[in-house]
Amino acid sequence: MIIRLDNVGIAVRDIEEAISFFTDLGLSLVGRDTVSGEWADTAVGLDGNHAKIAVLQTPDGHGRLEFFEYLHPDAIETQPTQPNEIGMHRVAFAVDDIEESLAIAARHGCHPLRAVATYQDIYKLTYLRGPSGILVMLAQELKP
Template sequence: MTIQRMDNVGVVVDDLAAVTAFFVALGLELEGEATVGGPEVDVLVGLEGVRCDMAVVRTPDGHGRLELMKFHAPAAPTADRDAPVNAFGLRRIMFAVEDIEAVLTRARSHGAEPLGELVQYGDSHRLAYIRGPEGLIVALAENLG
């Protein structure tokens, strides 16, 4: 047996609407929204009394998805939303973009802040790291070839 594909990455958030709007502004598409809970979900995730709203956003090519989740119950523990990019754990999501300047402008309109500066690597790529809503780190890469 081998892994067939990566289906999605789950991201727990507090303000589901703001985070969804941020990723849509970056160019992802809203695939769907749902509320989940009940005994099956409790058993699956190892928690009791789960009630969770979720939104799934996908890349335009349909191959990458983020499952954005707002847990109403049980209450989520607090997290360090200002953790640096070198902190342990899943730290960033990278997207290939066509016009990095335009994407950065849209991201800033949703509260994103640059972590550093836009960098160009020779004639091949331009890269930028930003911190979006709730401290989420997103990397953007524009292929110049």
């Protein structure tokens, strides 16, 4: 049996904001659509499911995020996930310049939860809140 991760789906408040943030970080928009109908109700398990969707891809083509902005039923606001909560934790990206990536995030009003940390002279990394409170980790590998 072959299995591969296709994408991670994330419900967002504003799909345009999410697309803007993640494309500025370097992902590319693969496609977008509006979905509804019986097939969508069946697949997702929500009656009257109607959502805008967008798929973004990392430059290497191996990672994808699929964003959903629910039109019906209404999206349910929750508190942003904390790093120690059970469940969907964060989306992590390897970047070649963490300072440049943080400057891009800052232009979207997104800043580290604390600061950039160095892990055993291997990585510089930080967590930040992206659009809709998405917890995002940025990590830059340190070259010897």
